[in-house]
Amino acid sequence: xxxxxxxxxxxxxxxxxxxxxxxxxxxxxxxxxxxxxxxxxxxxxxxxxxxxxxxxxxxxxxxxxxxxxxxxxxxxxxxxxxxxxxxxxxxxxxxxxxxxxxxxxxxxxxxxxxxxxxxxxxxxxxxxxxxxxxxxxxxxxxxxxxxxxxxxxxxxxxxxxxxxxxxxxxxxxxxxxxxxxxxxxxxxxxxxxxxxxxxxxxxxxxxxxxxxxxxxxxxxxxxxxxxxx
Numbered sequence: 001x002x003x004x005x006x007x008x009x010x011x012x013x014x015x016x017x018x019x020x021x022x023x024x025x026x027x028x029x030x031x032x033x034x035x036x037x038x039x040x041x042x043x044x045x046x047x048x049x050x051x052x053x054x055x056x057x058x059x060x061x062x063x064x065x066x067x068x069x070x071x072x073x074x075x076x077x078x079x080x081x082x083x084x085x086x087x088x089x090x091x092x093x094x095x096x097x098x099x100x101x102x103x104x105x106x107x108x109x110x111x112x113x114x115x116x117x118x119x120x121x122x123x124x125x126x127x128x129x130x131x132x133x134x135x136x137x138x139x140x141x142x143x144x145x146x147x148x149x150x151x152x153x154x155x156x157x158x159x160x161x162x163x164x165x166x167x168x169x170x171x172x173x174x175x176x177x178x179x180x181x182x183x184x185x186x187x188x189x190x191x192x193x194x195x196x197x198x199x200x201x202x203x204x205x206x207x208x209x210x211x212x213x214x215x216x217x218x219x220x221x222x223x224x225x226x227x228x229x
Contacts, residue, residue: 001175002196002227004143004168005110008180009121012200013103013220014131019096020044027089033076046071051122055156055185061124061149094130099137100202102220107140110227118144120164120178122185125149143168155182156189165193177214179223187213198226 010016024043025035033039050068053059059067069082110117119141121128128147132138138145146164148154153163161178170176176195180186183199183206190197196214199206204218215226 002115002177003175004116004118004170004177005227006118006120006146006164006176006178006195007141008178008182008186008200009119009128009132010123011100011181011202012179012186013100013107013137014135015098015100017044018098019093019131020047022096022098023089023092026092027085030088031078031080031085033078039076042075043068043072046075052184054122054154055182061154090124090127093127095134096131097134097136099135100220103135103137106220106223107137109224111140113227115227116143116168117141118146118164118168120146120155120160120180120186122148122154155185156192158189158192161189161193161195165195177226183211183213187211198223 007013021040024040028035028039046068050059050064054061054064065086066082069080069085073080107117117140119132125147132141132145144164144167146167148160151160151163153160155161165173165176173193173195177198178186178190178195179198179200181200181202187197187199191212198215198217199211199213200220201216201218206216208216217223217226
């Protein structure tokens, strides 16, 4: 039976797409640019690409910020000062509290059953801390909020997960479950450190034949079955 549950945040409990679109819309308005669906879609693609490069160790965290602003500027045919653009965007993002349906109910139920619940995210400290507070989820992670920017190592690196397990005082890895939406970050990292994993696949894109995860679920409600509540 699991004792420790590690939750990814973006697109697992927090609705990153809605948060990103809202924050970028506000940020672009400050530059007198209307955020059309096409622009928001393009930025989402750029951002996803940059974060995947970060997970692979090909981009540093500062390079994410520089490259995504440059790539967006190239797409729009304009030039942004990346430090002020990024600072304003992260400030906007930190005020977004959109959550995935059933997140609160799930965390309440798991907490009542005595699970040690922690967050494990590659998101920036400023943005994630603010969003957790605004969303009302911060109080559920009494056992730890582990953000790679603060830890100094990102998922899926083995060292990140070893750091988390050490801080939690885990003696038996069989008692730990990593829950997240990213195959390259959450699942790969869990596999590397030797703990069970649960892929949150809301779009039903994957099966056990294509992903080496202990569980694959299509809704947060299914975690109830996984944890045998």
